Amino acid sequence: MEEEYIEVIKKMPYVHCARGSSRCVKCQEFAKKPETYALVKVFLTPSEYARPMTDIIINNERIYGAYDILKRFKDIIEAKNYAKEQNIDITFY
């Protein structure tokens, strides 16, 4: 079965792995970095691996899925420009 996914731009924290900062030292380090806007690939089909999850809104419905960060933007302007060029939704929440 082909994996279904959607690409969005949203503000994302730095996440090391699915264990989280209470159980992983690397996650604690990553959690100190400020969130930045990123191009995120959110998988709509469940993953067989434990991966960090994020939520996105599609047709007014909140959906949770595993994700990969494809690209980070240095600021909101760069993120907005990319969104316009590539016709990708940008989320401000």
Ligand SMILES: [Zn+2]
């Ligand atoms: Zn970790």
